[in-house]
Amino acid sequence: MSRARVIPAVDLLLGHPEVQALTARHGAGPVRDALDAAIQGLRTALLAGDARDIVDRTDAEAALLARIAIAFATRRRAALQPVINATGVIIHTNLGRAPLGSGALAAMREVAAGYCTLEFDLASGQRGSRHALLDRSLREATGADSGLVTNNTAAAMTVALAALAAGREVIISRGELVEIGGGFRVPDILRMSGAVLREVGTTNRTRVADYAAAVSPRTGAILRVHPSNFRMAGFTDRPGLGDLAAMARRLEVPLLEDQGSGWLGLDLFDADAFPAETRALLADEPAVRASVRQGADVVGFSGDKLLGGPQCGILVGRQDLLDRIRAHPLMRAVRADKLTYAALDATLQAFTQGRAMSDVPVVRMLAEPAEAIEARATRLHDRLRDDHADVRLEGGWSTIGGGSAPGSAVATTLVSVGTDAADRLLARMRDGTPPVIARIVDDRVCADLRTVDPASDQVLADALTMALALR
Known part of the structure; x- marks a missing residue:
């Protein structure tokens, strides 16, 4: 029957x-x-x-x-739901990238609950400019002359190119004509800004001399793009930023850099702030502060990647160039809102005041020692083992993600669950309250606690126990 x-x-x-x-x-x-x-x-x-x-x-x-x-x-659920990220991908674009710290959340609540000085000058009683709100915070965090905020980095680079090079040539290496995600490509952004693409070098090798040879009266700017979501190895050559900046200054051409990740630099932290392998990864990642010191005239980067703040695109650099960008009509179309300004200001202050290690979740995740994660994973393993026999601890790798530090891998401990239908277990985990997002490794469901707030460890244990019980 x-x-x-x-x-x-x-x-x-x-x-x-x-x-x-x-x-x-x-x-x-x-x-x-x-x-x-x-x-x-x-x-x-x-x-x-x-x-x-x-x-x-x-x-x-x-x-x-x-x-x-x-x-x-x-x-009846809200369109956006909070989830527990147990994937081990720290900057997970599909899950909203960087989680905000308590200081940023408090700043957002304070300005969201009432009115604020978004475009009002308290001293004069007259209208102010939102585009100057974070100028001081950005100067302190990056060492640049000036700074401004847009709603994302693609918008930031588009308005910068429109203000500085519309109708003129922008010189870029063929090896940097990358796709930045979502189908958006650097040549498309150049065209949208009104600039004319001028390719130099080859895919794998471009030298300072290639850039210099392409400079002409038609040149509006030189653009350097960080290939944030891939690495090129082997027979390659790419000029150092300092050498490129020296050439650009000599020929009086603005040098723009799309730095990408928003990593400010290790010089803001104590020498022992990060485990050795994480420190090595971050040392290889281009740093905004280093780009400014090495002579880039305008540097663009994301707020919600390694900076650990809200989604936004940030431009810092020379005062005269930033003033031209602020005055461009496109700035109104790409401007950020008051909540973004509040969260970003609090995040920047966490870095400049030495509190990023405790106040910025992305930094905390990167800095958490492998031993601490192993201890947390052991507690979760022991809890699940009471109800499910096939649970074990395995060595694994977390990754930075979000187009930052391509190829990055940080040692971690995975809680690995054996099941005859890993996809179905993942689906049950996603159906829970809160949903848990994990990954499959060798046909086993694995949870990486590096990307889980320690305060949520018990919530994760309860959610996994419930999902395992629904067989």
């Missing part, structure tokens, strides 16, 4: 008090659709030999009622 015969008739289910209550709130049509979907899902599971806990019609009725209740509860 087919196990699906335990499913009750639709008419009987529609007459159930719980279903009638849902009908009164949501309407007959949506409830019937949800019920049909629940029945089809349960029938498929039963015929596949799953849902072993359902043995009679009473069990099936309870399961269906639970499924449609969950379906309507899901409809």
Whole structure:
């Protein structure tokens, strides 16, 4: 006999008090659709030999009622839901990139609850400019003459090129004509700004002389782009930023750098702030402060990557060039809002005041020693082992992600769960409250606690225990 015969008739289910209550709130049509979907899902599971806990019609009725209740509860969820990131990818673009620190969140709440001085000068009582709000904080954090904020880095580079090089040539190495994600490519940004692309060098080798030879009266700027989401190795050559800047100054051409990650630099931290392998990774990552010191005239970077702040695009550099960019009409189209300014200011101050290690979650994750993660993973392992036999600890690797430090790998300890259907376990974890996002390694579901707030360790344990129980 087919196990699906335990499913009750639709008419009987529609007459159930719980279903009638849902009908009164949501309407007959949506409830019937949800019920049909629940029945089809349960029938498929039963015929596949799953849902072993359902043995009679009473069990099936309870399961269906639970499924449609969950379906309507899901409809009431906010479009954006908080999740636990157990993937080990620190800057996870799909999960919102950098989580904000407590100082940034407090600053956002304070300005969001009422009015603020977004475009008002308290001293004069007259209208102010949001584009000058963080000038001092950005100067202190980067060492540049001036700074401004836009809504993302692509916008920042577009308005910078439009203000400084529209209708003129922008010289760029062929090896830096990269795609930055979401299908957006550097040549497209150049065209949108009104600048004319002038390629030099080859894909793997470009020298200072190639840039210099291309400079002409038509040149508006030289653009250097950090290849943030890939590495090129082997027979390659790329000029140092200092050498390129010296040539640009000699020929009186502005040098713009799309630095990308927003990493400010190791010089803001104590020598022992990071484990050795993490420090080595960060030492290889181009730093905003170093770019300014080496002579880049304008440096663009992201706020929500290694800076650990809100999504935004930041420009710092020479005062005269930043003034020209501020005055460009596109600035109104790409301006950031008050919450971004509040969160970014608090994040920058955490760095300049020596509090980033405790106040910026991305920095905390990078700095957490492998031993500390192993201890947390052991506690989670021991909790899960009480209910699930096939749980073990395994060595693994976390990564920075978000187009920052390509190829990065930081040692970690994974909590690895064996299951005959890893995809289904991941789905149950995503269906939980809160959803847990993990990854599969060698057909086992693995959780990396490096990207989990230690305050959420117990929540993660409860969520995993629940997902494992729903077999």
